[in-house]
Amino acid sequence: MGSRTRRVARRPLFWALVTGVATFCLLPFLWQLLTSLKSNSEISTLPPLLPTRPVFDHYLAIFQDRPFGRFILNSVIVASLTTVSCLSIGSLAAFAIAKLQFRGRNLLLFSALSISMFPPIAAVSPLYLLIRAFGWRDTYAGLVVPYTTFALPLAIWILWSVFREIPDELYLAALVDGCTPFQVFVRIFLPLAAPGIGTAAILVFIFAWNEFLYALTFTSTETMRTIPVAIALFPGLHEIPWGEMAAATIVVTTPLILLVFLFQRRIVSGLTAGSVKG
Amino acid sequence: MRGDRAFLMILPAYLLIGAVAIFPILNAFRISLDRRMPVFGISYFVGLDNYRFLIQDPRFWQSFLNTTYFSMLSVSLELTLGLIMALLLHGSFRGRGLLRAVVLIPWAIPTVVSARMWEWILNPDFGLLNYLLQQIGLLSSPLNWLGDRVFAMHALILADVWKTSPFVAIILLAGLQMIPEELYEAARVDGAGGWQIFRRITFPLLLPFILIALLFRTLDAFRIFDLVYVLTGGGPANTTETLSLYAYKLLFQTLQFGYGSAVAVATFLTVLLISAACILLLRRQSHG
Amino acid sequence: MRSLICRVGSGACFIIVLAALAGCTREGTMKDAEGEMKLVFTHFKVPSPEVLSGLIEAFERQNPGVKVVEEVLPASTDQQHQYYATALEGRSAAFDVFALDVIWIQEFARAGWLLDLTPRLGATRLAGFLPGPVEAATYKDQIYAVPWFANAGILYFRKDLLSKYGFAPPRTFTELSQQAMTILEGEEDPNLKGFVWQGKQYEGLICVALEFIHGNGGTVIDGRRSALRDKKAVEALQLMHDLISVTRVSPPLVTSADEEATRHLFGAGRAIFMRNWPYALALYEQEGSKIRGMAGMATLPSFEGYQSAPTLGGWLLGVNRFSTRPDLAWKLVEFLSSQASQKVLAMKLGFPPPRDVLYQDAELKKGNPFIPPLYEAMRLARPRPVTPFYLMISQLLQPEFSAAIMGVKPPEQALEDASRLMEHVLKLEIE
Numbered sequence: 001m002g003s004r005t006r007r008v009a010r011r012p013l014f015w016a017l018v019t020g021v022a023t024f025c026l027l028p029f030l031w032q033l034l035t036s037l038k039s040n041s042e043i044s045t046l047p048p049l050l051p052t053r054p055v056f057d058h059y060l061a062i063f064q065d066r067p068f069g070r071f072i073l074n075s076v077i078v079a080s081l082t083t084v085s086c087l088s089i090g091s092l093a094a095f096a097i098a099k100l101q102f103r104g105r106n107l108l109l110f111s112a113l114s115i116s117m118f119p120p121i122a123a124v125s126p127l128y129l130l131i132r133a134f135g136w137r138d139t140y141a142g143l144v145v146p147y148t149t150f151a152l153p154l155a156i157w158i159l160w161s162v163f164r165e166i167p168d169e170l171y172l173a174a175l176v177d178g179c180t181p182f183q184v185f186v187r188i189f190l191p192l193a194a195p196g197i198g199t200a201a202i203l204v205f206i207f208a209w210n211e212f213l214y215a216l217t218f219t220s221t222e223t224m225r226t227i228p229v230a231i232a233l234f235p236g237l238h239e240i241p242w243g244e245m246a247a248a249t250i251v252v253t254t255p256l257i258l259l260v261f262l263f264q265r266r267i268v269s270g271l272t273a274g275s276v277k278g
Numbered sequence: 279m280r281g282d283r284a285f286l287m288i289l290p291a292y293l294l295i296g297a298v299a300i301f302p303i304l305n306a307f308r309i310s311l312d313r314r315m316p317v318f319g320i321s322y323f324v325g326l327d328n329y330r331f332l333i334q335d336p337r338f339w340q341s342f343l344n345t346t347y348f349s350m351l352s353v354s355l356e357l358t359l360g361l362i363m364a365l366l367l368h369g370s371f372r373g374r375g376l377l378r379a380v381v382l383i384p385w386a387i388p389t390v391v392s393a394r395m396w397e398w399i400l401n402p403d404f405g406l407l408n409y410l411l412q413q414i415g416l417l418s419s420p421l422n423w424l425g426d427r428v429f430a431m432h433a434l435i436l437a438d439v440w441k442t443s444p445f446v447a448i449i450l451l452a453g454l455q456m457i458p459e460e461l462y463e464a465a466r467v468d469g470a471g472g473w474q475i476f477r478r479i480t481f482p483l484l485l486p487f488i489l490i491a492l493l494f495r496t497l498d499a500f501r502i503f504d505l506v507y508v509l510t511g512g513g514p515a516n517t518t519e520t521l522s523l524y525a526y527k528l529l530f531q532t533l534q535f536g537y538g539s540a541v542a543v544a545t546f547l548t549v550l551l552i553s554a555a556c557i558l559l560l561r562r563q564s565h566g
Numbered sequence: 567m568r569s570l571i572c573r574v575g576s577g578a579c580f581i582i583v584l585a586a587l588a589g590c591t592r593e594g595t596m597k598d599a600e601g602e603m604k605l606v607f608t609h610f611k612v613p614s615p616e617v618l619s620g621l622i623e624a625f626e627r628q629n630p631g632v633k634v635v636e637e638v639l640p641a642s643t644d645q646q647h648q649y650y651a652t653a654l655e656g657r658s659a660a661f662d663v664f665a666l667d668v669i670w671i672q673e674f675a676r677a678g679w680l681l682d683l684t685p686r687l688g689a690t691r692l693a694g695f696l697p698g699p700v701e702a703a704t705y706k707d708q709i710y711a712v713p714w715f716a717n718a719g720i721l722y723f724r725k726d727l728l729s730k731y732g733f734a735p736p737r738t739f740t741e742l743s744q745q746a747m748t749i750l751e752g753e754e755d756p757n758l759k760g761f762v763w764q765g766k767q768y769e770g771l772i773c774v775a776l777e778f779i780h781g782n783g784g785t786v787i788d789g790r791r792s793a794l795r796d797k798k799a800v801e802a803l804q805l806m807h808d809l810i811s812v813t814r815v816s817p818p819l820v821t822s823a824d825e826e827a828t829r830h831l832f833g834a835g836r837a838i839f840m841r842n843w844p845y846a847l848a849l850y851e852q853e854g855s856k857i858r859g860m861a862g863m864a865t866l867p868s869f870e871g872y873q874s875a876p877t878l879g880g881w882l883l884g885v886n887r888f889s890t891r892p893d894l895a896w897k898l899v900e901f902l903s904s905q906a907s908q909k910v911l912a913m914k915l916g917f918p919p920p921r922d923v924l925y926q927d928a929e930l931k932k933g934n935p936f937i938p939p940l941y942e943a944m945r946l947a948r949p950r951p952v953t954p955f956y957l958m959i960s961q962l963l964q965p966e967f968s969a970a971i972m973g974v975k976p977p978e979q980a981l982e983d984a985s986r987l988m989e990h991v992l993k994l995e996i997e
Contacts, residue, residue, distance in 0.1 A: 041854040044830035046404040093291035100284040115299040117549040122542030123302035149298040199452040210388040232640040261379035317677040402819035425822025513767020515969035530648040532958040
């Protein structure tokens with residue numbers, strides 16, 4: 001296992017595993033899809049597994065009475081800004097820790113990690129005061145800044161691991177050639193570190209896309225609402241509209257998956273893309 | 279020169295971390311030293327009293343045990359499943375791109391929905407799980423997953439493993455993709471078999487990424503909240519109450535800010551110790 | 567590719583700065599427009615929001631120059647509580663009027679977060695309102711909130727099944743068990759369950775358990791001592807346990823069931839009796855419902871010799887003590903809790919009103935026939951222990967009650983443990 005350039009005939013065990021993994025991941029999602037197409041009276045009974053007659057009411061309903069498109073836009077903006085800022089800031093730090101010599105590198109890594117050790121619910125109140133003090137309630141900054149901060153540990157660690165694996169020879173050779181560390185960083189490292197960057201980007205984006213607690217506490221107006229808070233607002237005092245929530249799941253998750261599918265080719269390793277030989 | 283450059287490069291990240299993340303943590307430490315119940319106007323310094331109470335609080339230890347059990351089992355399953363997924367995705371085959379995208383679905387679904395979805399799937403009367411298990415013949419009558427002392431915890435673990443295995447898979451996949459092709463080719467030329475390649479080349483080079491996945495998953499598992507809150511609320515009979523849930527109830531339901539912060543800090547310190555241990559252990563492994 | 571990365575990298579810094587600036591300007595638009603007085607009304611998401619908005623617009627017309635901004639929170643009572651507690655502990659003036667769960671009033675009043683409304687209500691205080699909500703809204707003889715809508719646990723039953731066996735709705739739990747067992751035997755339907763209720767470890771469990779405990783003449787607190795050690799409370803919990811494990815009238819799944827789970831179960835025709843809040847009835851009478859026309863409603867049964875004791879739910883309107891416009895906020899509260907407004911909310915949204923007289927109102931009877939029959943239950947509805955400690959007590963009781971009904975601990979043991987913990991908490995009040 002591990003070959004990327006050769007396509008070999010795969011053993012049945014391989015395909016069995018692939019099918020198993022795909023089923024495991026897809027099954028609940030497919031169930032959500034089926035639920036979103038069932039009428040309300042059919043949702044709480046089983047059998048039948050499949051809807052007798054697919055209805056699209058739920059999909060229409062999620063866009064009625066609420067600017068769901070606006071919520072999606074807000075989430076896209078917040079998640080994109082978070083990803084971009086987190087990766088830029090994080091890759092700078094990760095590069096320094098991985099490649100430059102200075103004292104306290106391990107301490108920096110560990111302290112970044114320790115931020116992620118704290119239960120978020122205990123951080124909500126003080127953060128709320130902080131956000132309020134800056135006047136960032138109901139703004140994009142009020143979400144992007146905390147999200148970037150709390151996504152930094154993961155980004156830094158992934159990028160640090162990836163940068164570490166890139167051989168020093170590249171770096172030293174380029175320095176000798178007269179490039180500044182920053183040029184080395186941008187022109188040589190980033191392409192080689194593509195898998196790590198892609199991975200970190202996906203994880204940070206999804207984190208910001210799905211974050212709920214801070215979004216709920218720091219925004220209160222409808223115009224600034226993000227998707228998770230919007231979905232949390234689907235249930236009434238007692239009723240939970242399963243059909244609509246299922247439809248919202250499909251509407252919100254499918255674009256993400258499509259994006260990953262379209263861009264996953266670019267996440268392929270740069271180390272073997274022919275740059276290092278001998 | 280180098281020092282300056284390094285300082286500038288790490289500055290933005292650590293400035294942000296310092297300003298935004300350190301403040302709440304220090305704040306929580308500070309409050310945990312107080313007796314603070316705003317409802318009753320109580321707010322005074324008590325030193326380590328909250329921690330003294332915590333040490334003999336049976337509910338805290340119950341949560342601690344629940345959380346530890348949950349984390350150990352979840353993380354092991356996630357690492358195993360994630361590794362299998364990553365290895366599958368690393369190879370080249372038709373439909374690989376599609377599988378990569380599909381595998382990400384559980385992680386991409388918003389948690390607010392994911393928890394409710396599992397609540398629905400685990401429903402004793404019309405949940406998918408009971409239905410499928412009965413159809414296959416593994417179950418004769420519906421199981422009360424979330425209302426049973428033993429099954430509730432394991433149902434939670436199932437839901438968590440489903441959701442987070444892709445996270446592990448994608449990190450390990452990044453690691454696999456950093457391993458130079460030449461190493462594999464050289465080993466194959468030397469006549470090494472698949473398992474040997476895995477043991478001698480893949481696994482050691484993957485270790486740093488396994489560490490990252492292990493660390494971050496352990497952190498997250500120890501702080502698990504949303505899933506437990508929606509599915510069981512800590513029940514039945516507190517068998518699934520986790521540390522974060524206990525802290526939440528203290529902080530936001532009963533408004534006992536001092537003690538709630540102490541529980542949060544205790545969680546933090548526990549996770550700190552565990553991470554330090556993991557790092558030291560794996561460092562020694564990789565140097566050996 | 568590389569230059570793209572360069573561009574993206576520098577673009578990032580630019581965007582961050584831009585977002586920060588955008589953040590500042592957005593905050594600016596939240597300030598009052600010239601000459602307008604702004605009130606913020608924070609509440610949970612209501613069905614058909616246009617009904618509430620319509621009422622608010624009417625208020626704005628009556629008070630020219632006033633603009634009311636609605637902020638909507640998720641319906642989860644915990645999330646709302648968290649939101650308000652976080653904001654009010656920080657002395658926030660971000661909202662003026664807000665909707666409170668009936669169990670928060672004592673706590674918020676004690677914390678000094680609610681404006682004392684007694685002087686504004688005048689000598690009549692809350693005359694004309696149901697006794698339960700009034701008790702919940704009163705702290706140390708002062709009134710801190712005005713009931714907005716009320717809720718009470720009721721017994722749903724299958725009219726068709728009960729009449730088939732010649733039963734009238736049961737008045738005692740014993741009757742209920744007997745009826746259920748007879749029907750289950752007669753129907754021989756493996757999917758049919760006898761009596762479903764909410765037994766998951768959450769606030770709902772306390773609501774149900776209190777209906778048994780109060781329905782047996784028991785109470786929870788007696789001054790500073792726990793009253794749960796009493797035989798009456800033990801009997802009540804024992805019955806709940808036996809319903810599941812001995813008589814098997816209730817299926818084991820009740821230990822993980824909340825309102826929606828039981829609502830769906832009964833709505834699929836798979837239960838004879840259900841304890842739930844009134845909201846379900848309207849759903850059962852909708853087009854496409856499997857039990858349309860077959861769902862009946864009755865006051866909850868009790869133990870022999872005692873009166874039925876449905877648990878009180880519902881929401882009230884309060885004024886933020888840190889509000890910068892208390893007088894205007896009070897006017898909004900008065901308006902929204904007026905008889906006219908409550909009638910509209912009852913007719914269009916199904917919110918049972920907390921005012922006696924509306925239950926005899928002919929127009930309401932026509933507009934929403936589900937509401938007037940609830941009167942008996944609303945009248946008898948008992949609030950959960952009326953003390954600022956209630957939420958703490960609830961947190962202590964939930965696992966103990968859950969343990970008792972599941973048979974993890976015998977009820978005496980569970981209640982003894984619960985009492986010890988409760989008494990420890992009750993000692994906290996220093997005055």
